[in-house]
Every structure is written in structure tokens, then in C-alpha cells.
Amino acid sequence: MILLDKPYVSQFLKNTITKYKLPAIDTGDIIEDGEISLINSEQIIQNFKNKPDSRLYTNSENSINWVINNLGFTKLPEYINLFKNKFEFRKLIKSIYPDFFFKEVALKDLDQINLEELPMPFIIKPAIGFLSLGVHKVVNKEEWLKVKQDIQDEFTNAKKLFPIEVVNASSFIIEEVIDGDEFAFDAYFDENGEAVILGISKHLFASEKDVSDRVYYTSKKLIQSYLPQFTQFVEALGRRADIRNFPVHIEVRVDDKGKLIPIEVNPMRFGGWCTTADLTHAATGLNPYYSYLNNTPPDWTQLLDEMDDEIYSLIILDNSTGIPSTDISHFDYEKLLTKFSNPLELRKTDYKTYNIFGILYTKCKQDQFIEIEDILVSDLKEYVCP
Structure with a gap:
């Protein structure tokens, strides 16, 4: 069963629901009338009462x-809280990583923090957050003063876009x-708590201080290299969480040194x-939504055998121009597409609301990867008109 909500539902997910007749409801008034077949909420509730081991996505x-x-x-609420609250998650895995430093702090207490007691540099992020909202790397005392103000500004705006269950700025x-x-x-x-990996991508950064979500990519070589290690980690996590x-x-x-x-x-x-699920489908042909909901683990040996050697990238066109989105009248998507050898899909988004111009999927050969490196460091100013 699937819950659909804002801010975005891809056509691939909609097609999956229709093709496999997956029961779905709209919890965010995002699906247009007649776009896909939906059931009512009571059907999902009753289904869980009859079959507590049902799967939800x-x-x-x-x-x-x-x-x-x-x-x-x-x-489900217990599982959600265990992972959604980053402090609870750190406590869960503390026995695996006993020397890892972490500390919870309330938003109202940020000014009382003694920097001498913290490792420098450090990362601060909301205990309950989404995307890279409120995530900052602090490298010195002067920067800490700026970060505290940035956090206040970011969450003033975020409260207008996301419910408190998604972004909670009371605790960091x-x-x-x-x-x-x-x-x-x-x-x-799965039903036995066994771990199943459905796709792997690498997150690229423009610099050491960059915490944005601009570029992720996947490839045959990447998946082959990390599938065993990541599977082992998720299996260990599942045993501790009993999920x-x-x-x-x-x-x-x-x-x-290979330490995860x-x-x-x-x-x-x-x-x-x-x-990421849609990126995996583009690169491998696997449908992660169906695989999970139908309990059909991927045959990675066969999938990797059939994959090509190209690099498949996911590019999140966040507004890095320095210009408020409300002051931008036009984004030149056509010009953007000319920068890529093989754009697969462009998803335009409401950038005045979400501060993201769109999401682009591409593929390229290894010797063309410079186009991904270029967009990674671009401030996107060349594509906007104030």
C-alpha cells in the first residue's frame, strides 16, 4: 500500500501504481482527479487490522x-521515531560506534553551547529534518555565530512548507x-528482518564545506564495489532494531580505510x-517500489550482468544563485539541457515555493563526467532571469 503526498510524485511511481494495481491513497491532495485509481483511507486501516504485517510505502x-x-x-510509529529522530538513531548504534561523538541540544540553548567541549569542526543538524535543511558544518567560532542565525532564518521559512513531523526545529x-x-x-x-538493498548512489560535494544535495550518481562499478559492505551494515542494523x-x-x-x-x-x-528509486530504475531496470511492496528481492548478479558501463546521475537544481526564488521570473531549462550529452528526464518544480528549480536525470560515459562536475559547482546564475 502507498501513501502519496507533497511535494512531488513522479510519473514513474504513478505508472507503477497503475501497472501493478497497487492500493494507494492521497494524503496530501496532490493527485488530480482521475489521474490514478485510489482507495479510501479506511481500506488501508482495516487491512492493517486484518494483516499487521502488511507493507506500507x-x-x-x-x-x-x-x-x-x-x-x-x-x-510503524515506533519504527519511524527510531530513525526519524537522529538522536535516537545514534543511541541505537552507539554500541557499534562507541567512540563517535554526538550531543543533543535544544534550539533555545544554542547560545549556551561551550565550543571548548565540542570537536572542531562539527556538524549541526535538526534531530528531525529533511533534505539538507538546517545542516551546517562549523569550522571555527566566527562561523558558529553565523550558523546560529542561519538556522533561525531557515526554520522560520521551513515551518511554512513542511509539517512538524518532517522538520522539527526544537532539537538539534x-x-x-x-x-x-x-x-x-x-x-x-523483509518479514524475517532480513536486509534487501535496492540501489546505491554516491553523493558528490563541491567542496569540504558543501552540505547540499546537488549531485548523486550510480553505475555498475559503484554497485558492484559497495553492495556486499552495505548489505552487511543493514543486516547488523536490522538485528539491533528488530524491524x-x-x-x-x-x-x-x-x-x-574502508570503514563505514x-x-x-x-x-x-x-x-x-x-x-533515488527512480535513478536506480533508469540505471538497472529494477523497480524498487514494486520489489519492496511485492517482496521480490532483486537478483543483483543478473542486474549487474545486464547493466551498461555508463554513469547515471541525479541532479537536484537547488537555488544556489543567491537570488530569492520569488525574485526570479524565469529559469532557462532549454539552455541547461544543452550542457549534457544525454539528459534522460527533466522534472520542473515550483521553485518559488520549494526553492528547487527542478530535478534532472542524465547518463554519460566516463570521459564525459566533466559535465556532472561542472553542474556540481555551478551557482546556476546563467540560467535565471530576475
Whole structure:
């Protein structure tokens, strides 16, 4: 069963619902009349009463409130809180990473923090958050003064866009900087608690201070390299959390010695805005939504055998221009597309509301990867008209 909500439902997810006749409801008034077949909320509630081991997926954490209000008799709210609250997650895995520094702090107490007691540099982020909202890397005392003000400004705006279950600015977690390459992958726990990986992508950054979500990419070589290690980690996580029939989106870093340290686990979904699951489908042909809901684990040996050697990228066109989105009259999508050798799909978004111009999927050969590196560092000013 699927809960559909704002801010974005991809056509691929809609097609999946229609093709496989998956029961779905609209919890965010985002589906137009007649666009896809929907059921009513009571059917999902009754189904869980009859079959507590049913599987639920949502494209957006905006649906968390619906789950808490309607499915409180299931284990889903417990699973959600365990991962959604980053402080609770750190406590869960503390025995695996006993030397990792983390500390919870209330928003109202940010001014009372003693920097001498913290590792420098450090990361601060909301205990309950979404995308890279409110995530900052602090490298010195002077920067800390600016970061505190930035956090106040960011969450004043965020409260207008997202429910409190998605972004809660009352509590933050401060943790040591995790070195290494960053990866994101989708997975689920089956009815026995066994871990199933549904796709792996690498998260690129423009600089050491960059915390944006601009570029993720996947490839045959990437998946082959990290599938065994990531599967092993999710299996260990599942044993500690004792979770069944539940999807997750996981972010980790792997240092130059091969050590994996988790950043966070996002509950009940894969990549937000229908991103990473759709990227996996473009690159491998696998449908992660169907695989999870139908309990059909991917045959990675066959999938990798059939994959080509090109690089498949997901590009999130966040507004990095320095110009308020409300002051931008036009974004030149056609000019943008000319910068890529093989654009696969462009998803335009309401940038005046969400501060994201769109999401672009591309593929390219290894010797063309410069086009991905260029968009990674672009401020996008050349594509906007005030």
C-alpha cells in the first residue's frame, strides 16, 4: 500500500501504481482527479487490522502524521521515531560506534553551547529534518555565530512548507565530522528482518564545506564495489532494531580505510521527491517500489550482468544563485539541457515555493563526467532571469 503526498510524485511511481494495481491513497491532495485509481483511507486501516504485517510505502515524510494518527496500533510509529529522530538513531548504534561523538541540544540553548567541549569542526543538524535543511558544518567560532542565525532564518521559512513531523526545529544534534566518501542507498527489511538493498548512489560535494544535495550518481562499478559492505551494515542494523516489512533510505560515509559510519536512516521511504528509486530504475531496470511492496528481492548478479558501463546521475537544481526564488521570473531549462550529452528526464518544480528549480536525470560515459562536475559547482546564475 502507498501513501502519496507533497511535494512531488513522479510519473514513474504513478505508472507503477497503475501497472501493478497497487492500493494507494492521497494524503496530501496532490493527485488530480482521475489521474490514478485510489482507495479510501479506511481500506488501508482495516487491512492493517486484518494483516499487521502488511507493507506500507510513502513517497514523502509528510505522510508521517497520517500514519501516527491512523496506524498507531501498528509498530510503524515506533519504527519511524527510531530513525526519524537522529538522536535516537545514534543511541541505537552507539554500541557499534562507541567512540563517535554526538550531543543533543535544544534550539533555545544554542547560545549556551561551550565550543571548548565540542570537536572542531562539527556538524549541526535538526534531530528531525529533511533534505539538507538546517545542516551546517562549523569550522571555527566566527562561523558558529553565523550558523546560529542561519538556522533561525531557515526554520522560520521551513515551518511554512513542511509539517512538524518532517522538520522539527526544537532539537538539534551536534556530531563529529564523518570523513570519507558519502553514499545513499535504498533498502528494506523483509518479514524475517532480513536486509534487501535496492540501489546505491554516491553523493558528490563541491567542496569540504558543501552540505547540499546537488549531485548523486550510480553505475555498475559503484554497485558492484559497495553492495556486499552495505548489505552487511543493514543486516547488523536490522538485528539491533528488530524491524520487519519496512523501507528505509540510508546515508553513510566510507573512509579511505574502508570503514563505514552511518549518517542517518530515513524511514518509510526511499529517496525523497521520488529520486533515488527512480535513478536506480533508469540505471538497472529494477523497480524498487514494486520489489519492496511485492517482496521480490532483486537478483543483483543478473542486474549487474545486464547493466551498461555508463554513469547515471541525479541532479537536484537547488537555488544556489543567491537570488530569492520569488525574485526570479524565469529559469532557462532549454539552455541547461544543452550542457549534457544525454539528459534522460527533466522534472520542473515550483521553485518559488520549494526553492528547487527542478530535478534532472542524465547518463554519460566516463570521459564525459566533466559535465556532472561542472553542474556540481555551478551557482546556476546563467540560467535565471530576475
